Amino acid sequence: MSSGPLRAALLGVLLAIVAGVAFSLLDRPIEQPIAFNHRLHVEDLGSDCTDCHLYAMTGVRATIPNVEVCADCHAEAQTDSEEEALLVAHIASGDPIPWRKLYWVPDHVYFSHRRHTAIGGIECETCHGPMGEASEPMPRPFVKVTMNGCMKCHEQNGTSNDCLLCHK
């Protein structure tokens, strides 16, 4: 009889450990290979989002810039920053930078940037948050992408919430 509560307690502790490990594995912060400074590029130097995310207004995917885009300005080092030195080395070797995606939608969702930006007139900040103010890579998205969020915005803007518009 006395081992009953002990067993239950042990099981509880074990479950808590498993849940904790699972949660930490699922919610790991996103680390980038180079500490890109959005604030420096956007606020201080006045770049537009589309200067680097080339297809944010015209394509389905905005695209994450890679060495060929960065090389436009950074073929040679412009500062003595260690992070820029990493970038210059990538450009020199031609190896793609293994950037990690911060925002993504599941495979069964069709999301077109053009449909929302150029056609819908929505600002990048609406879904991405104030990325231009981030001086270090964000470990998690500013705005959590959820179906509820999409549907709420559609409702507010008088856009249809027909499943087929977004689900493929």
Add this chain to the structure above:
Amino acid sequence: MSRWGMVIDLDRCTGCGACMAACHQENNLPAAGPEESSRDRAFHWLRLLPEVSGSGAEVKVRYVPQPCVHCDDPPCVRVCPVHATYLSEEGIVAQIYSRCIGCRYCMAACPYNAKVFNWYEPEWPGDLKRSTNPDVSLRPKGVVEKCTFCHHRVVKAREETRAAGREMRDGDVTPACAESCPAGAIVFGDLDDPTSRVSEMTRNPRAFRLLADLGTKPKVYYLAERD
């Protein structure tokens, strides 16, 4: 708002099967090998139904291409317990795979056998997976799937026309089956636009619909063969 429909002219159809092949490629239907096919495990969103008449030297075989007929009163929608299949605003009977629980009630309800079930995890041998269409999801094991009138093409066409600052026109959307048909037997368009080609064809005296007496109001019309 458009109400999409299709007309298939049986006089023009030669039964070549290009529509079936194009549908497979466009909609990421996995290819079943000869062994799987012989066990009746191959499935299609668009089938060629053989129709044999006469016998001996007088035998005549023709094929009737049959996609989902996208009923305006679809029996499959009524029985779906989770709203995974529904009639969209534009008349497309949709299947939302992430909602489907695989109960197959819709398959039992469909009088056209237009729906298929993924009994197995789809296999993509070698590099075939790389050739899949990114606009169409890869369905997992345990869900029902069906022809969608290539709705991803509708979505893209609307985006193109809005970007160009104009309204949709007849012929802006062509599903893969219609695009691939060498005889031009499959025509797709807006049934609510009286000037669309598809609308004109439905007024042809040769026009008929499969199992029309069931009252499901299919939006796929056929033009009967002339004698």
